[in-house]
Amino acid sequence: MISLPTILIVGLIAAQAPQSPPIFQPGAPGAAARVVTPGEAVAMSRSTFTAADVAFMQHMIAHHAQAVEMVGLLETRGANPGVRLIGRRIALSQTAEMDLMRDWLSGRGQPLEMPGMSGHDHSAHAGHSMPASDTPLMAGMLSPAQMQALAAASGPSFDRLFLQGMIQHHQGALDMVDGLLANPGAGEDPMLSEFTASVVADQSAEILRMQSLLSDL
DSSP states (O other): OOOHHHHHHHHHHHHHSOOOOOEEEOOSTTSOOEEEOHHHHHHHHTTOOOHHHHHHHHHHHHHHHHHHHHHHHHHHHOOOHHHHHHHHHHHHHHHHHHHHHHHHHHHTTOOSSOTTTTTOOOSTTOOSSSOOOSOOSSTTSOOHHHHHHHHHOOHHHHHHHHHHHHHHHHHHHHHHHHHHHTSTTTTOSHHHHHHHHHHHHHHHHHHHHHHHHHHHO
16 A cells, blocks of 8 residues: 655645746737647648648659769769768768658658659660750759760769769759749748758858869869
């Protein structure tokens, strides 16, 4: 049997345990705010996305995938250690960001690809039976013809093509963020807002670094 003092001590410890601060949902104009549970707060944070947000994430996954493929070519065809170093950094960060974007879409019940995007082969190996297209999947990405030229190069000429292509690629990502934020109400999801800010900061810095490397080749 638990003695009364023991019950009092347990009750005192429980009373002194730190409590999570309440989460308030603002009310409509003139209405009071209400307290919501952590689960409700998570659900609400996942309801603040727009169709433009979803399309942005779906497009950016394909965009990042090509950048990672470009770095795969760099590992066997590049010659400059500095170019290889920045390429590996790009591949690591963009692979992690692809996982984040897939989780974001899955957590909101959205498909990972836009309708019509699947089935396209935009790799460096596309177009063996016919001339590779000069039209990229989306603005900023390399066209199949550019990817084919990259795959055919090696040494210093590869390094130059890689840097030129990745600068174009990064600028395309920055343009995609600008395009997203031009849509009313888009980019306001907390996780998406943080992601777009990191894309702008990281890829702007990498563009400057790659421009410096290119000028030294």
